[in-house]
Amino acid sequence: MSASQYSISANHLIDCDGTNSGCLGGWPSRAWKFFAKNGMLKPSDYFYETYEGVKRQCASWAGKPITKLPTTFKARQYLMLNVNITKAFVAVQPLSVAVNAPKCFKFYKSGILSKTDCDCSATIYEDVEVNELMTIVGYGNVDKTAPESNTCDGYWMVRASYGTSWGEKGYARLCIPKDQTTDSIGTCNIQVYPMFPDVGLTMPIFTQ
Secondary structure, eight states, X not given: OOGGGOOOOHHHHHXXXXXXOGGXXXXXXXXXXXXXXHOBOOGGGSSSOSOOSOOOOOOOOTTSOOBOOOTTOEEEEOSOOOHHHHHXXXXXXXXXXXXXXXXXXXXXXXXXXXXXXXTXXXXXXXXXXXXXXXXXXXXXXXXXXXXXXXXXXXXXXXXOSSOTXXXXXXXXXXXXXXXXXXXXXXGGGTTSSOXXXXXXXXXXXXXX
């Protein structure tokens, strides 16, 4: 089942998922568990059809057509995956990730964002802070002639929710530091809280 086949009511999730905090934030894994339990509604089938970014009283959806997730569904959430394992997961499907996005991150225009550009990366888990959810959609290599090649072995391609006017048409590239295949924090703490919905995929074989 591909999520791209469905238009899901954001209001249904924000209003009725009591495990998250509506417009004040939450975790994707909790949202997927809500859908697994209650099913998914199209925007036109929920009482508040138009999304306005406001948490209202949960409206009943009794009698409305719902899309059920397969019984094989699992909401997978991991902690501190190293670079190679993160790549193995991204090769299977996109990953939801929590990142530390300070103000300078909001002004990102293009290029590869490194740890020093925004001072956004912790060095130990106890110092990790996150405040935004994004999606790793892929990864790539750095051109050996590019200035970034001195510090970056590659980059994560991430999609944000700021709209297409931000970054590289709504996307950003975050540095994978050189010789950091064992790094489990990453630029802007991107590797600390990887999450994705599993509806019966063949998982990659790896050792942590």
